[in-house]
Each structure stands twice: as C-alpha cells, then as structure tokens.
Amino acid sequence: MASTLTLNVNGRTHKLSVDDREMPLLYALRNDLGLQGPHFGCGLEQCGACTVHINGKAVRSCRFPVGKAAGAKILTLEGLGTPKKLHPLQAAFIEEQAVQCGYCINGMIMQAKELLDSNKRPSEAQIKQALANNLCRCGTHLRIVRAIKRASEMMA
Amino acid sequence: MLMEKISRREFLKTSGALVVTFPLAHPLAEAADKGKPAPAKTVALDQVDGFIAIDSRGRVTVYSGKVDLGTGVHTALAQIAAEELSVPLEKVEVVQGDTALTPDQGITWGSLSIQAGGMQIRQACATAREALLAQGAEKLGVSRSGVYAKDGRVMVLGSEKGVSYGQLVGGKNFQMKVDAKAPLKPPSAYTIVGQPVKRFEIPDIVTGRFTYMHDFKVKGMLHARVVRPAAMKANLLSVDDSAAKKVPDYVATVRKGNFLAMVAKNEWAAIRCADGVKAQWSDWQGLPDKAKLWDYVRQTKVVSDEVFQKVGDSGAAMKTGARMLTATYDFAIHTHGSQGPSCAIADYKNGKLTVWTASQATHLLRTQLANMLGIKADDVRCIYLAGSGCYGRNGHEDAAADAALLAREIGKPVRVQWSRADEHGWDPKGPPTLLEHRAALDASGNVVAWESMVYIPNRPKGFEVTLIAADLAGLPKDTAFPGNIHQSLAIPYAFPNIKATARWLAETPFKPSWIRTPGRMQNTYANECFMDECATAAGVDPLEYRRRNLKDPRGLELLDRLARLANWTPRKGPAKASGDIVKGRGVSYIKYELVRTYVGAVVDVEVNRKTGKVRVERVYMAHDCGQIINPDGIKNQLEGGVVQTVSRTLIEDLKFDRSRVTSLDWKSYPILTFPDVPDVVLDLIDRPTERPWGVGEPGTAVVPSAISNAIYDAVGIRMRSVPFTADKVLAALKTA
Numbered sequence: 001m002a003s004t005l006t007l008n009v010n011g012r013t014h015k016l017s018v019d020d021r022e023m024p025l026l027y028a029l030r031n032d033l034g035l036q037g038p039h040f041g042c043g044l045e046q047c048g049a050c051t052v053h054i055n056g057k058a059v060r061s062c063r064f065p066v067g068k069a070a071g072a073k074i075l076t077l078e079g080l081g082t083p084k085k086l087h088p089l090q091a092a093f094i095e096e097q098a099v100q101c102g103y104c105i106n107g108m109i110m111q112a113k114e115l116l117d118s119n120k121r122p123s124e125a126q127i128k129q130a131l132a133n134n135l136c137r138c139g140t141h142l143r144i145v146r147a148i149k150r151a152s153e154m155m156a
Numbered sequence: 157m158l159m160e161k162i163s164r165r166e167f168l169k170t171s172g173a174l175v176v177t178f179p180l181a182h183p184l185a186e187a188a189d190k191g192k193p194a195p196a197k198t199v200a201l202d203q204v205d206g207f208i209a210i211d212s213r214g215r216v217t218v219y220s221g222k223v224d225l226g227t228g229v230h231t232a233l234a235q236i237a238a239e240e241l242s243v244p245l246e247k248v249e250v251v252q253g254d255t256a257l258t259p260d261q262g263i264t265w266g267s268l269s270i271q272a273g274g275m276q277i278r279q280a281c282a283t284a285r286e287a288l289l290a291q292g293a294e295k296l297g298v299s300r301s302g303v304y305a306k307d308g309r310v311m312v313l314g315s316e317k318g319v320s321y322g323q324l325v326g327g328k329n330f331q332m333k334v335d336a337k338a339p340l341k342p343p344s345a346y347t348i349v350g351q352p353v354k355r356f357e358i359p360d361i362v363t364g365r366f367t368y369m370h371d372f373k374v375k376g377m378l379h380a381r382v383v384r385p386a387a388m389k390a391n392l393l394s395v396d397d398s399a400a401k402k403v404p405d406y407v408a409t410v411r412k413g414n415f416l417a418m419v420a421k422n423e424w425a426a427i428r429c430a431d432g433v434k435a436q437w438s439d440w441q442g443l444p445d446k447a448k449l450w451d452y453v454r455q456t457k458v459v460s461d462e463v464f465q466k467v468g469d470s471g472a473a474m475k476t477g478a479r480m481l482t483a484t485y486d487f488a489i490h491t492h493g494s495q496g497p498s499c500a501i502a503d504y505k506n507g508k509l510t511v512w513t514a515s516q517a518t519h520l521l522r523t524q525l526a527n528m529l530g531i532k533a534d535d536v537r538c539i540y541l542a543g544s545g546c547y548g549r550n551g552h553e554d555a556a557a558d559a560a561l562l563a564r565e566i567g568k569p570v571r572v573q574w575s576r577a578d579e580h581g582w583d584p585k586g587p588p589t590l591l592e593h594r595a596a597l598d599a600s601g602n603v604v605a606w607e608s609m610v611y612i613p614n615r616p617k618g619f620e621v622t623l624i625a626a627d628l629a630g631l632p633k634d635t636a637f638p639g640n641i642h643q644s645l646a647i648p649y650a651f652p653n654i655k656a657t658a659r660w661l662a663e664t665p666f667k668p669s670w671i672r673t674p675g676r677m678q679n680t681y682a683n684e685c686f687m688d689e690c691a692t693a694a695g696v697d698p699l700e701y702r703r704r705n706l707k708d709p710r711g712l713e714l715l716d717r718l719a720r721l722a723n724w725t726p727r728k729g730p731a732k733a734s735g736d737i738v739k740g741r742g743v744s745y746i747k748y749e750l751v752r753t754y755v756g757a758v759v760d761v762e763v764n765r766k767t768g769k770v771r772v773e774r775v776y777m778a779h780d781c782g783q784i785i786n787p788d789g790i791k792n793q794l795e796g797g798v799v800q801t802v803s804r805t806l807i808e809d810l811k812f813d814r815s816r817v818t819s820l821d822w823k824s825y826p827i828l829t830f831p832d833v834p835d836v837v838l839d840l841i842d843r844p845t846e847r848p849w850g851v852g853e854p855g856t857a858v859v860p861s862a863i864s865n866a867i868y869d870a871v872g873i874r875m876r877s878v879p880f881t882a883d884k885v886l887a888a889l890k891t892a
C-alpha cells in the first residue's frame with residue numbers, strides 16, 4: 001500500500017509516495033528526487049559510495065530505510081556546494097585532482113565532511129582511519145588524503 | 157564572444173530528461189533528442205571529418221573511438237587536438253565511443269589511447285590545420301608562407317589581419333583524407349601539450365552533477381534485474397514468480413533458456429521481484445578444486461607451445477652452467493572489482509537497437525550485439541557514457557547485452573543494473589597464470605641460459621569475449637579471447653641463450669578477459685622475481701645485476717634515475733635484524749612489451765614475522781613514456797596503478813567452490829584500504845621530441861616482483877605465489 005512521506009533534502013522539502021517504507025533511502029534520492037551524487041556501489045554498507053548525511057552524521061543510504069529518514073535533515077553532495085559555490089572539500093578535491101573514475105568520490109567527500117565537522121585539523125593517520133571503510137578501486141587514496149588535508153587548511 | 161565550454165551537465169539541463177552525448181551546438185543533437193537515427197557522419201579512419209568538426213563559432217568537436225575510463229584521456233586528447241590545431245583548449249569538446257559518430261579506433265585497452273588513438277587524432281588535426289592555412293592564405297590574399305595559425309585563426313605574419321577557422325570551414329566538412337605526411341607542430345612550440353591541465357569532468361564529479369551511465373535516464377524506461385544461475389553452468393528447471401507478481405509495479409518475468417530477468421516500472425520493485433522469484437536450477441559442479449588449482453592448470457590439455465623469444469640455443473647451454481636455478485610462480489585469479497556494478501540501457505524500436513553503455517569497446521560491442529540478436533551491425537548504435545572504472549573488460553558489455561535482449565523482448569527501453577554479487581561473481585576474470593623458469597649460471601654468476609614457460613588459455617581467432625546473455629539464452633555467441641597475455645614474457649636482458657614459451661591451454665575455469673596489465677603483469681612478476689634469484693645466486697646487488705645485463709641506454713638511464721630517486725644502496729642479502737617487524741627493499745624493471753614505456757620500481761616493505769603481514773611502505777618509480785601529454789594525468793595513473801597492484805599482490809584472490817564464485821562482496825574479496833596504502837614517489841622522464849607511449853599498464857607491471865624481492869631482502873623467503881597473504885608468508889617463514 002503506497003504511503004506518502006516527507007523528505008527534507010538539502011534544505012528543501014519533498015513529498016513522495018512510496019510502496020515500501022523499507023526501500024533504502026538511496027533509491028528515493030536517485031530515482032524519485034533525481035540526485036546523482038550518492039551512488040549505488042554494493043547495497044551492503046561495505047564501500048561507502050552511497051554516503052549521505054542524516055542529521056549531521058554520515059550514513060550509508062543503500063541500507064537506510066526511507067521511512068526512517070522522513071523528517072530528518074538529509075544532506076547530499078549536491079547540497080554541500082555547487083560548481084559556482086564550492087565547499088572547501090570540493091575545491092580541494094579539484095585542486096588536488098583527487099579523482100580517477102570518480103564513482104566513489106561522493107562517499108569520500110561526505111565521509112571527510114563528517115570527520116572535519118568534529119576534527120578541524122586531522123592528522124594523515126586520522127584521515128586514513130576515518131576513511132578506512134570507504135573503498136576506491138582506482139587507487140586514488142593518496143590524492144584523497146591530500147585533498148582532505150588541504151580542505152582542513154582552507155577551512156582553518 | 158567565445159562560447160563557454162558546455163559541460164555535459166549544463167547540456168543536460170537544457171536538453172531535458174532525455175540525454176544525448178554530443179554538444180548542444182551539434183546538428184546531430186536534435187535528431188538524437190527526438191530518438192531519430194543520426195544523419196550520416198563519416199566515421200572513416202582515413203578521413204579528417206571522421207575525427208574533427210569545426211562549427212561556425214570555431215568550436216572544435218573531436219570524435220574519439222577511444223574512451224575515458226577514468227584515466228584522464230578525455231582531457232589529454234583535447235590537449236593534443238587543441239595544440240595541433242592551435243585553438244584554445246576551452247573551445248574543444250570530445251565525443252567518445254559513439255558508433256554512429258566516432259571512428260573505430262579499437263578497444264580502449266593496452267594503454268593505447270594516447271599512443272595510438274591520440275596520434276591518429278593528432279595527424280587528422282595537423283591535416284586540418286594545413287588545409288585551413290592554405291584556405292586562409294587564399295582568402296586573405298597572401299601566400300601560404302605568409303600565414304600562421306593562432307587561437308583558432310589564420311593570421312597574416314607581422315599583421316593583425318586574420319580569418320577565423322569558423323569563417324573558413326564552420327559547419328562544413330573538410331572532405332579530405334588524413335595526410336600521414338602533414339607536418340606536426342614542433343614540440344618546442346607547445347603551450348598546451350605537456351601542461352598539467354585539470355581534468356574537465358572533476359568539478360561536476362565532486363559536486364554530484366556528473367552523469368555516469370548509472371545516472372542516465374531514458375523516457376519511459378523500465379528497470380530490470382537479471383537472476384543469475386545458482387551454479388555457473390546450471391540449467392534453469394522451473395520458475396515460480398507468483399510472489400514477484402504481487403510486487404507493485406511488476407511488469408514481466410523474462411525467461412529465455414537459462415536467462416532469467418525480472419522487469420518492473422521502478423528500480424526498487426525490480427530488486428524486490430528478483431528477490432521474490434523462486435528459480436530451480438540443476439546441479440553443476442564443473443569448476444576445479446581451488447585447493448588444487450595449479451595442478452589443474454598444469455594438467456589442462458595443451459593446444460600448442462609457441463616460442464616468443466629465442467636467442468642462441470638455451471637447451472644446449474642449460475647443460476653447460478656451473479649452477480642451475482629453477483622456480484615456479486603462480487598468480488591468482490582476480491576480479492576487476494569495479495566500484496559501481498555494471499549498468500546499461502537499451503532501446504529496441506523498429507528493428508533498430510540503441511544501447512547506452514560504459515563499454516570500453518563500443519564498436520566491438522555493436523557487432524557482438526548484432527550477432528547475438530541476429531540483426532545487422534548497421535542497425536545497432538552503441539553510445540558511450542562514463543561508468544565506474546573497469547581496468548579491462550568487466551561486466552559493462554554483459555550488462556549491455558542483458559539490456560539489449562530485454563529491450564527486444566519487452567519492446568520498451570530497459571535499464572539493467574547489476575548487483576554487487578553480479579559484478580563480483582560474473583564479470584569475466586583474469587585467468588589463473590602459472591609460470592616455470594629455469595636458468596643456468598656460469599662460475600662467475602652470469603646467466604648462460606634462461607628459459608621460461610607460461611601456462612595460459614589459448615587464443616582463438618577474433619577478439620571477442622562471449623556475452624553472458626548470449627550464453628544463457630542460447631543465442632549466437634562469439635569466442636573468448638583473453639588478450640595478448642603472452643606479451644612481456646620476452647625479457648630485455650642480453651643473455652646469450654634465451655627461450656620464452658607460451659603454453660596455450662585448451663580451457664580455463666572462468667570466462668577470461670583482460671584485467672589491467674593482462675599477462676604482462678604475471679609474466680613480468682615471474683621474470684623479475686627470477687632475475688632477483690639469479691642475482692642472489694651470483695652474489696651481486698640486484699640493481700647492479702640488471703644494469704650489467706642491459707644494453708639499452710634509455711633503460712640504463714632509467715635505472716640510474718631510479719637508484720638516485722630511491723637512494724639505493726647495494727643489497728647484501730636478507731638483513732639479520734631482530735624484532736618482529738623487519739624492513740626490506742626490492743627492485744624491478746621493464747621495457748613494456750620490449751617496444752615501449754620504460755619503468756623501474758623500488759619498493760620498501762615491512763614484514764611482520766609474527767603475523768606474516770606484509771606492509772608496503774613506499775614505492776619509488778621512474779617512468780619514461782616518451783613525450784608527456786599531461787604530467788598530472790600520468791602521476792594520477794601511476795599512483796592509482798601502484799595502489800591497485802599492491803592490493804592485488806598482497807590480498808586479492810578469487811574464491812570459488814565447484815559450482816560458482818563465492819567471493820561475492822567486499823568482505824569475501826577485500827581490497828586495500830586507506831590505512832594500508834603506501835606512499836608513491838615518482839620521477840617522470842619527459843622526452844618531448846619522442847613519440848608518446850602508454851601509461852596505465854606499464855607502471856603496474858613492475859609492482860608484484862618488486863614486492864616479492866623486497867620480502868626476500870627483509871626475511872629471506874621467496875614469495876612465488878600471488879597474493880602474498882599473511883598466511884602464506886607465515887607458512888614460508890616457518891619452513892625457511
């Protein structure tokens with residue numbers, strides 16, 4: 001039975017009708033709201049490509065039921081900044097060219113944002129630890145670490 | 157005023173939901189937007205119009221059959237074209253891998269996008285520039301020698317007078333053949349090639365505005381999930397879809413032979429339908445016992461032995477040595493492990509098929525899909541959209557075949573998204589590779605005879621890897637070809653007697669395809685480990701031993717620079733260090749396929765004697781690929797290649813039982829994560845006046861052997877079986 005729920009995403013309210021409140025939030029964001037930041041990588045909370053923030057915390061949207069997200073404040077990569085008004089993390093990723101195929105980068109930036117929210121000047125080891133559950137198959141890790149370091153300096 | 161470069165995203169905004177892949181300014185855009193077949197544009201490899209078009213505003217569109225798989229070649233190809241045409245970089249747009257628009261420049265593989273594809277584009281641009289100069293001179297009323305090209309204009313020497321390319325050729329065809337003799341711009345005049353230009357896509361990627369294959373939508377499309385057999389070659393006995401049919405938005409169950417797919421109006425419904433369908437499969441247990449994989453490989457029926465390098469008479473010389481060395485190396489089966497499982501959309505209307513795909517081989521895919529569906533290749537159009545990195549033939553083509561088959565069955569556009577288990581379980585794999593080496597050394601430690609043999613699946617005619625959908629549905633299919641995996645078995649060293657043989661096998665357990673540095677990685681691993689074993693036997697520093705046996709000045713220069721970069725000091729055999737953690741360093745060298753890119757690596761490792769865990773601390777790499785197009789692009793590729801190959805070398809190993817792949821997620825098939833990533837220190841040797849060679853593969857080829865050699869340097873054991881897991885290292889330490 002379809003039900004209506006309200007999602008607050010990137011500061012805007014969306015009403016949508018869902019058949020299954022257990023549907024992962026990722027599908028609502030991508031298919032109902034047309035967002036392209038969060039990606040489907042595994043559906044198992046193992047890789048991080050789908051990461052969004054819910055009430056300020058980095059969450060794997062591939063398993064988070066959409067029903068539980070209703071009413072919460074959801075932030076996606078699109079809401080972080082735009083090409084014209086970049087968030088320092090996005091600017092730093094461009095500056096360091098910290099992308100190969102880029103499919104995982106959504107998760108890298110959203111996870112890094114959670115880190116920088118609580119630790120403004122993380123060490124290299126702390127950055128690596130914070131991203132230990134985010135996978136990158138292209139091997140862009142070194143650039144990603146440099147970009148996060150640069151962002152923390154830009155934000156200081 | 158010049159038009160700003162239209163990013164794909166901005167284009168999407170202006171073109172609505174249906175997305176096309178060429179610039180808005182292009183006349184073909186409108187046709188595709190309405191789903192009409194594109195008007196004919198030549199895709200001939202010998203025509204300038206095959207590769208470039210210039211519109212009335214002077215904007216250049218480059219048509220590249222090679223595609224950017226996350227490697228940066230999109231930007232690099234634009235640099236090459238802008239440079240050779242003398243137009244500002246922001247006026248160049250690149251259309252990639254659209255069979256209706258781009259010439260068939262071959263599969264995007266083998267690190268050939270710049271070396272081969274880029275040079276075809278460069279020559280077409282040089283031809284066009286010469287034609288524009290001649291035409292411009294005529295229009296300006298001066299002699300040909302009185303004009304030059306600058307910023308998209310033909311200018312009169314010593315004057316402000318000029319005419320723009322747009323005025324000369326805008327919107328019209330060149331209608332001329334690519335002139336192989338058209339003069340190339342001298343590298344001394346380069347302002348764009350050789351610069352670390354930032355990649356075009358990155359601002360959109362980091363702000364969530366880039367459209368990957370996975371993000372692409374076609375109006376009215378349905379969603380499908382394929383239900384894979386429970387055992388690799390099991391037959392589908394029965395299907396009970398009664399529960400799936402109750403899922404809202406269920407559309408259809410498609411069963412064709414052993415091909416089973418669930419189609420729904422939305423993606424989540426398709427997943428629920430696939431979860432809900434009950435399929436009965438026959439038992440099948442045709443895979444070899446993994447515990448005895450190498451016995452299986454050794455006992456596989458041999459089709460033929462083929463010698464790829466023969467110097468002197470190794471058989472006779474082998475008997476004359478003072479010492480004989482033998483070693484056997486094996487290299488595990490790896491999955492591509494793309495971060496995004498494969499995805500494709502197909503639309504079949506009026507006997508014509510359009511497929512949107514992240515395939516690295518759209519032109520080949522086109523003929524494969526045509527064969528599968530029994531239609532003409534002319535009635536198939538494959539359009540490339542960037543996907544998740546693939547590093548060789550992953551599931552992209554198979555997802556396209558799934559979508560094509562379903563689109564024809566359903567009569568509506570269908571999007572197929574693979575699951576993580578689909579990708580880990582069903583992408584074609586790099587075949588298991590076994591190598592046997594032997595050498596005879598004289599009393600002074602010089603190699604007098606070197607022989608190698610690699611056991612690899614046979615190369616049938618043709619370049620196709622079978623499409624899974626064709627296989628399962630019992631449709632016509634092509635034969636499998638795992639790539640030129642005998643390459644780089646031949647060695648760069650000047651030994652008096654050498655024989656390098658490929659032993660072609662009649663079968664291999666999994667559908668074989670190329671995965672980054674196919675064959676060259678395995679062959680180089682064994683060659684360069686064995687080289688180290690010879691150096692040890694000779695009592696000579698391993699870097700010095702390589703130097704002694706190299707005659708190639710470019711190779712020697714590379715090794716010198718590598719030694720300086722890594723601050724190499726002669727190795728004196730395994731350190732007698734105390735404590736649990738022991739450090740070591742190893743070296744490796746390659747001239748790729750003996751004809752191109754030179755690479756050397758020094759690797760520093762830490763081996764934990766208690767746990768067996770190997771940690772790669774740092775990788776130094778010297779790299780000479782001739783002319784550098786974009787130095788930052790090269791660094792990005794090398795860093796990534798090193799990290800990925802450290803992962804493959806230390807921990808990756810496909811798991812399977814007698815029926816199927818069992819490592820179906822990232823827990824059962826782990827890859828290297830941030831805390832274990834090594835530092836990478838690079839020295840790029842730029843040779844602007846040489847031709848450019850490939851980058852993505854060669855840098856990875858040297859990594860496994862350098863790690864193995866470093867482990868020996870640390871703890872005195874030879875790791876001859878990739879991956880070097882903690883268990884294997886510990887076992888070797890115990891028996892040492």
